[in-house]
Amino acid sequence: MGIQNAYGSYEELAQDPDIDIVYIGTIQSTHLPLSKLMLNAGKHVLCEKPMCLNTDQVKEIFQLSKEKHKFFVEGVWSRSFEIYQRIKEEIQSGAIGDIQLVTASICLPLEATLKSFDKGDGCLHSIGLYTVQFANWICDNEMPKSIYAVGSLNDAGESN
Incomplete structure (x- = not known):
């Protein structure tokens, strides 16, 4: 069977008309630019978690997905x-x-x-x-009444 296509860049992949959907599993700081590249090229996107680094980026990518009429979803494998x-x-x-x-x-x-x-x-x-x-x-996506997060580090700044 073998590998049928190989690309020298993400841009080359984005321009391939035979690709309908891409999975983005790169380091987190590249999720937004690569997702934008693929959505602008007309690709549906499954992006590894976290899809973006902040709320503004999430809003931006969802807006682009809506404008381009392309499916965009965050992949959480444990689901x-x-x-x-x-x-x-x-x-x-x-x-x-x-x-x-x-x-x-x-x-x-x-x-x-x-x-x-x-x-x-x-x-x-x-x-x-x-x-x-x-x-x-x-909780079926119902907003919680309160959220508490707890963690601790030792004197050297390492997790306990």
Whole structure:
């Protein structure tokens, strides 16, 4: 079977009329410019999380997607886990009652996520997003009454 096409740049890929949809899985700081490039070239886009680095960028990319009549979605791979469907079934069945509180934790060292904030690194962008999206998904996208986030570092500035 082999690789049928190879491109020397993102611009070359964007100009290929045989490509309908692209997946953007580059470093976070390039998500916005590459998504714009592909949407302007008439491509649908599946962009790895986080789709953008701030709210203004999200609004910009959604507006462009709407103007171009192209599908744009953020990829959160954990939403494809079978356990997510099972959890939703339990909630919808009423087996656990009404959801009043969602607590979610990520239990990983933070060192790898605290390197270059200018490139979109950081706890919320890299791993914290999973807890936020999970809570949002559990509550069917209903806005929470309050949000609390907690973390800690030792005296050397490292995660505990």
